[in-house]
Amino acid sequence: MIEFTINNQPVCAQKGETILQAARKAGFYIPTMCYLEKTTPCASCRLCVVEVDSTDGLILSCQTPPTAGLAVTINSDRLEKERTNIMKLYDVNHPLECGVCDKSGACDLQNKTLEFAVSAQNFSAKEQHRPVQHWGLINYDPALCILCEKCTHVCNEIIGDDAITLQFGGYKSAVVPKNSDVLDCTFCGECIAVCPVGALVSSNFQYTANAWELHQVPSTCAHCSAGCSLTYEVKHASIATGTKEKIYRVTNNFEVATLCGAGRFGFDFDVHATKDEELFTKAVEAFKNSKAIRFSSIITNEEALILQRLKEKFGVKLFNEEARAYQSFMAAFGSVSGKNSFSGSLESIAQSDAVIVLGGRVSTDNPAVRYAITTAARHNGAKVIYMHPLEDELMQNVITQMVKYEAGSEEGVIAMLAKTLLNGCDVSDEIQSFLNGLDEGYLCAESNVGDEEFAQISKTLIRAKRKTLVVGLDILNHKNSANIAKLCGLIEMATDFSVVVISQHVNTVGVSLICDLDSDKPTDNVVGYNASGDFTVGSMGVCDMLVPALNSQEGTVTSLNYQVLSMNVAIGFEGYCLNDIANELGIREVNTIDYTSQLPIQKGFKGVDFDSLSNFYGPLGEDNRGYILEMMDVACDGVIDDVCQLPEYNGTIAYACNPVNQFNIYTAHTTQLEKDNALRGSAQFAIAARLAHGDRVTIEGHVGTKTFIIDETLKGTIALNPFYEESTANRGYRFEKIKLTKVES
Amino acid sequence: MHVEPLQDRNVSELSAYYYVDIPDYPETGWDKFKQVMKRTFKGELFVGLWVVLREMIKFDIHTVKYPLEKLPIGPRYRAVHKLLRLWESGFERCIGCGLCEKICISDCIRMDTRIDENSRKEVTEYSINLGRCIFCGYCAEVCPELAIVHGERYENGSEQRAHFVIKDDMLTPLDWLTSGQQQEYPGFGAITPNESVKSTPLAY
Structure with missing residues (x-):
C-alpha cells in the first residue's frame, strides 16, 4: 500500500496502481478522453493531467504510479486551463454533424465540450477532404476521428487481431488497416464499442436510430459458453410495422468487458409465432407419448430443469450427447x-x-x-x-x-x-x-x-x-x-x-449440472427440443412448433466460469414456450423463471429468485453479474488408467472447426455475420485429396455439398470443416478421417 | 394604452377606471313589479328585430361563407405540418436528427432513416399522427434546419380518429419549389428566397 494525498486528502493505492486508478477508487473525478480501464494507457489525450509537489511540470495521472507521501492536486486553475485548451484543440474542425451522427447523445466529445464550456473555435486549420471508409461491417469517418487510439489499443492488446494502426501525419493522421488496404480482421467490432465519437460505427446500424431512442435490455450472449455480458438495444422496426420491435444493435460495457463479433453483430436470431392451439395440443401429445427428449445446450437453466422434471415424472430419457x-x-x-x-x-x-x-x-x-x-x-x-x-x-x-x-x-x-x-x-x-x-x-x-x-x-x-x-x-x-x-x-x-x-454451447455447463442425461440410442417417439426428433420443438430452422429463442426469453445460463448469468427479453414472443407444455403435463409453475430458485443446490446453485439476480459491472469494473456456483466436494476415488495404444489418423483428415464468428445454427441465421461454410485445406491437402481450388465436394457421411478452398495459412493434411449450419447434435471426436467425392457441376 | 394606468386599481380621475352608472336594484316587491312591467311594454325587443331586418334589406353581409370562403391565416398559425426543401439545391432540408421525434410531447412523430449511397443520412419515411398531435409547435421550434414547419391547412376532419400525414403529403413538391410557391416564415434563421440564393459548393 502506498499512501499519498489527493487535494490534501489521504488516499491509498495498491502496488501497480496509477494515480488515476487510485483517485477513481477514492471517488475523485479526473476527466479523461482516451483512458480505457482494460488496456494499457493510450496517453494520447493528456486530459488527465495533475499537479504533483515533486515536480513543476504537469504529469499524466493515467500512467504514473504514485510514490509514498506524494501530494497530488487534481483541480486548479492551471489544470482547468490546460484541459480546456485540450478540448478546444479537439474541437478544431470537428464536423458539426451532431444532428445526424450516431454517437450524438452518448458522445464523449460532446460531453466534455459541454463540461469545459467550449463554445467557439479558437484555433483554425485548413479543412481537408477525408472521405468515409467502408470496411465491411465497420464504417470509419476520419473527419470525426479524434485519434484517441482506444481502438488500436483494444485491437492489439485485448483482441489480438492487430488489424488497425495509427498512420501518423500530424493533422492528417488517421486510423488505417495495418499492412493492408482493406480491413482484414475477425470483425469483433470492439473498436466500434470503444470509439468515443462517431468515427467508427457499425455499417448496419449507421444512421438508423439515435442513441436516446433505443431501449436497452441487459442480457447475456447466447452463442458460446463464455457468457459475455451484452445489452440489446431495441426500437420499433419501422413506421410501417407499427409497434413491432427490432434489435438495432448490441453494446457492451467496453471499459471492462469484451465482446466478439458474433455477440455484437449476430443478434437477429429471434423467431416469431402466434398461439396456435391445434399445434400446441399436438406438441403436448408428442411430449406425453415420447420415450425420449433430445435437446441442445442452447437453452436456459430453467428449461433444463423443466426437462429434468419431465424425466422424473414420466421417465422419459434425456438425450444430449454434447453435454453428456x-x-x-x-x-x-x-x-x-x-x-x-x-x-x-x-x-x-x-x-x-x-x-x-x-x-x-x-x-x-x-x-x-x-x-x-x-x-x-x-x-x-x-x-x-x-x-x-x-x-x-x-x-x-x-x-x-x-x-x-x-x-x-x-x-x-x-x-x-x-x-x-x-x-x-x-x-x-x-x-x-x-x-x-x-x-x-x-x-x-x-x-x-x-x-x-x-x-x-x-x-x-x-x-x-x-x-x-x-x-x-x-x-x-x-x-x-x-x-x-x-x-x-x-x-x-x-x-x-x-x-x-472449455464447453461448447452457452449452457453446456448448466445442462450438465441439472440434467441426468442418457446415452443417445435410436429410439421411437423422440421429441427434439432445439434438436432433431420425430416431433421437433425449437427456435431455429424448421421446427414443428416454435418456441422463443434466447433473445426472447427470461432465464439464466451457466457460463464456462460456472457463473449463473441472466438473460432478458429483447424481442417479445407471442407463442407458447416449454413451460406452457410442462403446465399441460402437470408440472406447474406460472413462469419459466419460477424455476430459477429451484435449481439444484447440491450442485452449487444458490436458491435465489431470477429477479434478485443483478446483471451489470460496477463503476470500478466489479462483476455484479448473477453469481458464481459454489465448488462442491466430490469423492476423490478416480484411478488413472495406463496410457496404452494411441489412435492413429492418416490420410485426409477433416477437423470440425467453424469460421470466426460462427458457432451454431443461430449465428448461421443472422444477417450480418459472414456465412462461409467452405472446406478449407492446405495446398498439400489438395494434392492428397486430388482437389483443386473451388471444387464442389461431398463428404461421406455428411449431408450436402461444400466448396473446397485452398487456404494459404494452413499446412499439413488436415482440412477445416465448418459445421455451424448443421444441427446442434454432438459430432463426436473433431478429427475425422474423411472420404471426399468431387461433384461435377 | 400602457399598462401602468390599469395597474392602479384605485378609481380616480388619473386612473383608467371609472364608475359605471348602474341604477339601484329594486328592493321592495312593488319596485320589482314596476321593473318587470317597464321592460315588458317598452318594446326593446323590436329595437333588435329592426336592426336585423334593416341589415337584411341592405344586403351588406359580413359572414364568411365557409367552406366556400376561408379567412386568411396568420403566418405563424400552427396547422398541419410541412416539410420544406432547400431553395438552392432542391434537397430535403430534413437531416433526420430525430429531435422532433424526441421533443414531441404527444409522441406522434416517427421517422425511418438509413445510410444512403453517398454515406449521408437519408429520411426514408416520416409520419405524424394528426389524431394525437396537439399542434404545440415544439417540432418546428426544435428543428435545427427549419425543415419542419406548420402550414395553413387546419381542416382535420376524417373518418378515423387517428389519421396520418406521411412524408409525401408534407414535402414541398419540386415544381412548387421551382415556381417559388414554397412559403417561408419570417423568423430566426429564415431566408428570403431571391436570386442571391446559390447552391453551396461542397467540393474541395
Missing part, C-alpha cells in the same frame, strides 16, 4: 481433483503469466478465451504454449511455443505434459508409479512431440507464478476423454496450475 460428454469429462476430472468444477476462469487466464492451451482451436471455439490469452500475453508478458495438431493463424502473434502433436494422440500428450508439470511435485506413490511407468519413447514417437519440447515447456514455466491450463473442445469427445480428464484433474490437484475446461 462434458458431464462425464467433469465427473472423471472431479474423481481425481476432488471438486465438481475447476479453479480457473476467464479472469484467471487473463491474469496468468503462463498459459498452456491444449486440444482446441480457441480462437474460433471461444473468442473470449482467445481475448483472455491475448490480454495475458500483452499485459503480463505471459508465455503461451499452444498444443494442437493445427497451427492457428489468429493466435500466432501471442504464441511463444507451438507444440504440434498428431491428431488423436491427446492422451499421450497430456500424460507427458502431466509428467513434465508434476516434476518435483509431492504426489502419492500410486501416481508417481503411474508417471514412471509411462512409455515415453512410444508416446513421444506416436504423438510426434519430442522430449526437448517438454523440456522447453518446463524451462518456460520456471519463472511463471500464475499458470493456467486451458483444455479445449477436442478433448471432450476423445475416445479416452475420461482418462484425459483424470490427468487434467491430476494437474489441477497436484500443481499450481488452474485448469479451465
